[in-house]
Amino acid sequence: MRLLSVDHRALADKPRLTRSTDEPSHVRIEQWLRSRIEGGQLVPDDRLPPEEEFAAALGVSRMTLRQALGSLEASGVLERRRGRSGGTFIREQQIETDLTGLPGFTEQMSRVNVRAGARLVGVSRRRPSRSVATALELSGAKEVFEIIRVRSARRQPLALEETYLPCHLFKGLDKRSLTGSIYTIMRRDYDLAPHTAQEWLEPVLATDEHARLLAVETGAPLMLVTRTSYTVAGVPVEHAYDRYRADRTRISLRTSVSTQVSAELVADSGEDA
Template sequence: MTASLFHAAALPLGGGPLYLRLQAMIRGAVADGRLKPADALPPEREMALSVGVSRVTVRKALEGLAAEGVVEQRHGSGTFVSAPSRKVQQGLSNLTSFTEDMATRGRRTTSDWIVRRIERAAPAEAMQLALSPGESVARLHRLRRADGLAMAIERACIPVAILPDPAAVGASLYDAMEAAGHRPVRALQRLTAQNLGPDDAGLLGLAEGTAALAIVRVSFDAAGRPVEFTRSLYRGDAYDFVAELALSERGPA
């Protein structure tokens, strides 16, 4: 059914570049319901033959639509119509886990584990966690999903004295740390913009170079000890970070 939508006569008339006309055709099919969320688009080669354009034109059109959020390109799986945007607004004043954030919004969280093992801390990690050179950390890398949608990539390291068994972490890292008596109570974090490289873009189902939010967080327990060093990438089309500000009182004139 989906493949039948793609033919030369379906391209909008006009003298613009072919990739823009192909994008307009796909957008129109999504807008009027002929293409529905999660529908798979034909492979590039098949689409190029059906529409009568080059594979380069098809690739350029799909990359542009992926950057807009109209479609998702999943490495090794193909191109799919994106689900309607459900952008998450996340406050910056409270220290919560991804699982807690999504639970408050009624969304189901799952994780795809990438790395879960004990390794020697890298110099930058040892410095952030106040560890001696050569000490070990529990390294936890995972793709976080909400209702099946890939939302973020988290790369956390925890001192092995606090988390000696990475396999003890289930849905929530903070729950495992609380069970060990070292739940974070405050954190310092830095947010920057970053364009996704090919590997991270593939994990998130986005085009290489898509803008993302990069967050570096160092968390501390009640004793003031650094217990978590996490670097995360959040997809920019699904997350807004919001901070409430108050005007500081002025001193005497």
């Protein structure tokens, strides 16, 4: 943690707020701080100077400074901590996780220019639970491969993957290296790449085991993504539970209105006219 003074080099090139522009001072302060963060001059866990000193150095009122800091806090760039060692700190920036198009974790990180890592916790052959068997449409004594991995970004744990694949479709999978993209293995070695999926997103709390693997406190918020993936022929080939650290990820998904839905809306509108 760095305790920054108003003259620290990380706070150099302060905005010239006396110059007349169409933008209010608090907006220019916000933009300046964002540029220092994006440029790497301000890094996570840096503590900004006390508000009174900082406002005086910038030549603005504390109210103006608080407007800028409040906007940055609302967008997740800053965080305010209470107590004797509290203050306003630069926050670890969340990683955008785009689920559009059924990407694997490696592709998700590639989209934001972050190198993905994987640590294999365990792989085993087992009888599926009822929910997994139902999702994969398995019956009788058919087994699944259970693959548990911790996925990392910027060398820190980001997500815990719990993946189930039917053994009869992926023979010998447990003998392969599973520290890279599993989707690539499914496509390249088995010609059973996921093509479509149904996903559910819900907030959950970290259990003791989840907390240990993700390096968070027990009870920390996680975002659970439950997914069943299908081949182009409609065969279910994957059921997974991905748990993302809520403090390090921001999940996005691009959607659009389908042609069929649009046609239905137009038809309904015409009938009401």
